[in-house]
Every structure is written in C-alpha cells, then in structure tokens.
Amino acid sequence: MGRYIERSEHIARYLSVNYFSSLDAPNEISQSRQFVLQSMLFMVGSPVDDKTHKLQEETILYKIGLDPAYDFSIINNVKHARENANSARDLISTELYEAINKFYHFTLNYPKEVFVKNGLYDFTTNVTEMTAVLRGKIRGTLLHDAVYAIIMLGMNIERATQIIRIINAKYHDALKAQGSYGDKFSKSFEWTTLLKCAESYDMMRRLYKKTPTSISTLEFLILNPNCPRSIMNCLNQVYNHIKILHPSNRYDNQSTAFLIGKVRAEYEYKLVEEIEGNIQIFIEDILHNLTQISLKIEKEFFSF
Amino acid sequence: MLTKFYLKTKKFPNKCKIFISEAPKNRYLLGKNHFMTNLENQIFSSYQRNPELYDEIYDQKGDIKEVYQKLFELYGEHSIEDYVNLNAKAKSSFFNQGITFQVYGDNDSKEKIFPFDLFPRIIAPEEWDIIERGAIQRSKALNLFLWDVYHEKKIIRQGVVPMDLIGSSVNYLDKMNGVDPTGGIYNHISGTDVIKHNDGKYYVLEDNIRCPSGVSYVICNRTALKRALFGVFNHYQTHTVTNYAENLLELLESVKPKGVDVPTCVVITPGMYNSAFYEHSYLAKTMGVELVEGRDLFVENDFVYMKTIRGPEKVDVIYRRIDDLFIDPLEFRPDSTLGVPGLFAAYKKGNVTLANAPGTGVADDKAVYTYMPEIIKYYLDEEPILNNVYTYHCSRPDELKYVLEHIPELVIKPVDEAGGYGISIGNRLTKQEVERVKIEVEANPRKYVAQPIMSLSVHPTYIDESESFEQRHVDLRTFTVMGKDKEFVLKGGLTRVALQKGNLIVNSSQGGGSKDTWVLKK
Numbered sequence: 030m031g032r033y034i035e036r037s038e039h040i041a042r043y044l045s046v047n048y049f050s051s052l053d054a055p056n057e058i059s060q061s062r063q064f065v066l067q068s069m070l071f072m073v074g075s076p077v078d079d080k081t082h083k084l085q086e087e088t089i090l091y092k093i094g095l096d097p098a099y100d101f102s103i104i105n106n107v108k109h110a111r112e113n114a115n116s117a118r119d120l121i122s123t124e125l126y127e128a129i130n131k132f133y134h135f136t137l138n139y140p141k142e143v144f145v146k147n148g149l150y151d152f153t154t155n156v157t158e159m160t161a162v163l164r165g166k167i168r169g170t171l172l173h174d175a176v177y178a179i180i181m182l183g184m185n186i187e188r189a190t191q192i193i194r195i196i197n198a199k200y201h202d203a204l205k206a207q208g209s210y211g212d213k214f215s216k217s218f219e220w221t222t223l224l225k226c227a228e229s230y231d232m233m234r235r236l237y238k239k240t241p242t243s244i245s246t247l248e249f250l251i252l253n254p255n256c257p258r259s260i261m262n263c264l265n266q267v268y269n270h271i272k273i274l275h276p277s278n279r280y281d282n283q284s285t286a287f288l289i290g291k292v293r294a295e296y297e298y299k300l301v302e303e304i305e306g307n308i309q310i311f312i313e314d315i316l317h318n319l320t321q322i323s324l325k326i327e328k329e330f331f332s333f
Numbered sequence: 334m335l336t337k338f339y340l341k342t343k344k345f346p347n348k349c350k351i352f353i354s355e356a357p358k359n360r361y362l363l364g365k366n367h368f369m370t371n372l373e374n375q376i377f378s379s380y381q382r383n384p385e386l387y388d389e390i391y392d393q394k395g396d397i398k399e400v401y402q403k404l405f406e407l408y409g410e411h412s413i414e415d416y417v418n419l420n421a422k423a424k425s426s427f428f429n430q431g432i433t434f435q436v437y438g439d440n441d442s443k444e445k446i447f448p449f450d451l452f453p454r455i456i457a458p459e460e461w462d463i464i465e466r467g468a469i470q471r472s473k474a475l476n477l478f479l480w481d482v483y484h485e486k487k488i489i490r491q492g493v494v495p496m497d498l499i500g501s502s503v504n505y506l507d508k509m510n511g512v513d514p515t516g517g518i519y520n521h522i523s524g525t526d527v528i529k530h531n532d533g534k535y536y537v538l539e540d541n542i543r544c545p546s547g548v549s550y551v552i553c554n555r556t557a558l559k560r561a562l563f564g565v566f567n568h569y570q571t572h573t574v575t576n577y578a579e580n581l582l583e584l585l586e587s588v589k590p591k592g593v594d595v596p597t598c599v600v601i602t603p604g605m606y607n608s609a610f611y612e613h614s615y616l617a618k619t620m621g622v623e624l625v626e627g628r629d630l631f632v633e634n635d636f637v638y639m640k641t642i643r644g645p646e647k648v649d650v651i652y653r654r655i656d657d658l659f660i661d662p663l664e665f666r667p668d669s670t671l672g673v674p675g676l677f678a679a680y681k682k683g684n685v686t687l688a689n690a691p692g693t694g695v696a697d698d699k700a701v702y703t704y705m706p707e708i709i710k711y712y713l714d715e716e717p718i719l720n721n722v723y724t725y726h727c728s729r730p731d732e733l734k735y736v737l738e739h740i741p742e743l744v745i746k747p748v749d750e751a752g753g754y755g756i757s758i759g760n761r762l763t764k765q766e767v768e769r770v771k772i773e774v775e776a777n778p779r780k781y782v783a784q785p786i787m788s789l790s791v792h793p794t795y796i797d798e799s800e801s802f803e804q805r806h807v808d809l810r811t812f813t814v815m816g817k818d819k820e821f822v823l824k825g826g827l828t829r830v831a832l833q834k835g836n837l838i839v840n841s842s843q844g845g846g847s848k849d850t851w852v853l854k855k
Binding site for chain 2: 115116118120123126127130131134274330
C-alpha cells in the first residue's frame, strides 16, 4: 500500500513538473513537446525506442494518467493501493481507509477528456495533495507497530526507487538537453527540473545557495541524510522500520535487516565524486540493491 | 401541525389522501401563488397512501403517528432539490466508507452501493420491548433445542416434533452428536427477521442462526444519516447502534475454553472477495481482533494457532463467517480451501470455541420454524412473545393437499434456502407458473412449506425515478448476541425495503434497499 501511494505521487509530480517546466525551459530541445513526452514514458519504464515516431500528447497523458490498460498508470496504482487497503481494512484506521477510498473514487471518476485537454494540473495537484493527506493519516492515525512499519518500509523503498528512476530519466535528458556555456552537461536546466520533480528545489537552494549543477544535485538527492527525499534518508528510514519488525542487537547475515544495514552503510560513507564519474553504473547498482531488499522482505515477512 | 388535503385522482378515486406539512410562516407572506408552488416542490406533496396497507407512519384514523410527527415536519421542509442533494451526500458517504459491492460488466466491473433511504424508521420503546423480549426468547429456545437434538433428543422422543424434522434436514451434522460446546451455547449470534402484518402485530418470518449478516449496514446507515441530516437527531432520543462490536467481543470472551485466562479471539473470513467481507473486516476492526483466513491458521496437537511474524500465537475463540461444511477439509468437504485442517477435532476437544457452533443450521430450517411455538413452550414453558406465521408442511399429506389447491393464496418457500431464493408468491404467478410450482412441490414435498401471504407493513421511501416518497414494504432484521450468562439485542436492526412497487421480497440479493432504524429511549 505504501509503495503504491508513493508511486502514484511521484508519477503525478513527474508529469506535472516536466510538462510545465518545459514551457519555460531555456532551449529548443528542452522546450520540445516530444522530448517531454519521451521523458515521461522513460520514467514510467516504457521508453520509446523509435525516436522518429511522433508521440501524441493526449494519448501519452491518458496512458500514464488514467488508462487502466497500463500497469504503470496512476489510476492503476491508486487501484492497487485501495485493493491493499481493502484486504487490510481491519488493521488500518477508518480515517485512513476513507481517505484512500475517496482518493480512489476521485481518480476513477476523473473525466478523461478534461484530464488530457486542460485537467493535467488540476488532476496531478489533487493526486499529490491526496497522497500527502494519506501520509498524514498513516503517521497520525495508525498504531506505530508492525503494520505501520510495513507501510513505511514500502513507502521508503518506493521513494528511493522512484527518486533514482527520476534521476535516471533526468540524467538522460541532461545528456540530450545540455546547457549553453561552460560544462554543458553539468549546467543543464534538467537538474533544476529534477530537483523540482523531487520537490527539493527550494531546500537545495537554501543549502547550496547556487544554481544546481550535476554534482550538487546528485549529492543532495542521493547522499544528504537531511533531505527527506534523498536515497540516504530513505535507507535510514527503511533501517529504522525493519528494526520494528525484527528487533535484535545482532542480525543473522541472511536476514533482511542485515542486508538493509549493509546497503545503508555503503552509502553512508560514499563520496559524490565516486558517483559522478559513472552515474549509470551507480543507478543500476542502487536499483539492484533496492530490488534485493524488496524480495528479501517479501520472503521473510509475507510468505508463510 | 399538519394540513390535510383530500384530493381525488384518476388513479385512486376516493382513496387518495395527500398530506402536506405546513409551510413555514414566511411563505404565506409571499402570497398564495408562491405558496402553492412551494407545496408542489415539497417532497411529501405527492405521497399516495393506499389505506389497505398498514403504513408505519400513519395511525388507523389516517393521522401521522405521534413519534413520526416531528420527523415528518422536518423532512417536509425540504424541497425536492434539497432532498436530491442530501441523497447524493448520503450516497457519497457510502462510497467513501467503502460499503459497496461489485457488478461485473463486459469490460470493467462497477462498484455499486446498496440503496439507502434517508427517511428512517422509528420504533417506539413499548413496541421495541416486545421485539427484544421475543428475540431473546426465541434465541434461548433454539439454543436449548439444538442442545437437545445433538444430545438426548427428548423433544423428538416425547413426540413434540417429528423425527423426520431433523432426520431429513441437510443441515443436521451427525458429527456434532454428543459434542458439548463451551458454555452450552450454539447460536451465539442470531438474526431474527420480523415483519408487521396489517393487523399491526409483529410476526417472525425466519430465524437466521448460521452466519446472519447485515449488522455492519445498521451501523453504516446510521453514520450516513448522521452525516447527511445531523440536525434531526436533536429532536429524538435514539439508542446507539455502535455498541454492537463491544457486546460481541464480550460474548466471545465469555465462551472461552476452559483454563484460558485472557482469550485470543479472531474473526475468520472466506476472503476479501466474499460479498460480506466488508462486514467481516468491520467487526474485526471494531472489536480490535485479528481478521484471518483459513491459511493464516494451523492446528497442532488439537490446538489452533495463528501465524504471525513473531511466530505462532494460540487462538481460543473463532467468530467464523464460513459455512459449516467448509470449516475443516479433514472432516467435511475435502475440497475446501477456506477452512483449517484439524479445526473440528480441536473444537470437539474443547480447545477452541467456534461461534456459531457447527450444525446450528438444523434449527433455522424453515420446517423447524413452524414448530417454534411448541419448541418455546416445551423448553421454556412460556407462550411465544412474537407470533409465528401459520405454516403448512408439505410433508404432511393433508396439508400438502390444501397447499396444492390454494397456491394462488400462499407463499411457497423452500425450507433450506436463504437470501430470498426459490420463493413463489401465489398471487403473482401466472396459471402456467402455478402448475409448475405444483409439480415441483409434489415431487419433493419435504423441501417446501407454505404460508398465507402476509401483508408486510409499508413505509414512505424516497424513490429516485419519481423524485418523491412512495409506499414500500419493509421488514426488520434484529441481531441477538447470546453468551454465557449474557444476552444482548442490538437496539436498532436492519429495516430492509423492497424497492419495487408492490414487491414483498426485501432481501438485498433481490434488489432490496435499507433504512436506518431508530429505537427511541423510554
């Protein structure tokens, strides 16, 4: 449930931020509608291979937002979140259940024509706001016990995964849409978009006080433990919540908690310079680690 | 105060009385014409009362009953438009609470809500007293009957009821013979369906003591009504219905196995695709106990355990929402994946309590129903508080003969079906259908009973299509909880409404709706 809620939010935000920031982007490529639509498809895991193929804006928006035929669509994520909530209905609070249900009916009943014509902003804003409400209800109305820990585990693993996917997508975009002077890749406008997609732009400015570059952006979004959207922060949270499910001083090296601790320790002592040189490998690496953690959790806590 | 208007219409010449609540004073000030338009727009302005039916809100003289007067005034103030809005509000409350069911279409499944009527049914304290005492009396008598038929069978040996009654019942579980349920309770939870006939008296239509459902709707109906029309509760002192879960948990804990100090109770469900899953999860949540499926439990050395991430946890009391034959594949249906292998053996040893006990179905058989007056008299030495509808047994040759000759005046019911399936109402059948029913009954007389057609009372119900109130037939399902030295009847219950005009079958599976039911405090 935590995973689906988190995922729907990231997709909604990615759609909205990319679409609207492209409207005031600095150069032709980053303004191009094709470029933005391709980036959206890349982010949800359905990249376009044939670059000459012309994408229809309305079709793509519908596909990612409201098309029940695609697993990655926002509507399907909300459906899954609600399905999970249904099966755990006795464990979660009525307030949380009703909020999820309201969210579900909102997405289900959102008129398709309005969404693709002029509802993109309205729809995605509502989705992000409703997910914020859900997070509030989870934190504020559930008992902070194993159920809460499982939801939060899902949420944080998913957040780390989505942030890394967004980094991946924007990294590719930055390669294509480079800046106009100096180190063109490092000064691409796409780093700003990336931070906005993670709702971290303002806080990044507050910390670094400079225009985002590749290195400062990656450091902030991956390694800074105080940034609530950073990979490091997510891993710390995951580690804290696994300890609720499996309290122990010393973990057996086959346990999920051991694996999480190991991955966390690796990033805790990593330098951004080590990442910057081979971003692609790093991205694949962290995705692999996150998948391993998910599989282990499933095996240890969900299959009896 | 109410103003009465007597109008003649083509449809109901001379019969139709139309009642309109008095409009607020300021409307008079606006002039006669304006006043008339307002009347046309008010929701009760077109209520047509058929005096042959027993209307719950009118007395015999045709005046609004005292308990309904204030409510009638309050509702009468709403324009049709207001009411349509309120109705939409109530509907969204059901959607948000997730009290829905799925309808499967060609490509997509659609979620629907059970129709809910905003105009509540009110039961006065003195009337409720009869229902409550009657429901407890029946539950007690049925419990003693169950003990007897699974032990010494005195009632049969003394010839009060025929051997055939249980001998031929598909719901009689031989394996329960001689088993002593903890606390001596079989029917921990009973649902008694009562109706009011046109003589103004309550009659029991049937007892449901397997897994009666619907209690969650009682609570959600109240929630929806409170959300839409909270103001009306200021004028009435109504008993709460939200205390059901705590009473149910107290009951379950009162029948814990011997030697257990603080029992672990669970609710077992067939799973989230069951149509009553909402109710199962609601009850588990409000009792604060785990909701489990068969695969979450296992039996070891005749004790039942629940799998948790911290290892097995012993389970002492199970509120089961799975039918008898599915609870244990080792003892009953081997193909059941819903149950727990070994559960019945643990139960027989008294290591776990099942509520309701297996085998209770024999007593909610419609053929047993007909002996209820005798059963109550035999075990409790009391006269029945609630009336039974006179029933003809098709298994008795002389009664079968009467039934076959009088089908158009009778309701023919199969004895072992629930949910309103298989019922034929005599005066609704065509000649061919009457013949078909005759053949069926003759071929399998034990399967059928017949009753005179009861005229269920009617209640004003808002009908979407006509945007007005119309008379619709209603019944009432009450919920009784019985434990060791404890009995409790939920002060409220589910008033079910047959939404089709003239229809007498109120079951939700047959397109029925429901109403909030208020039991007033004394």
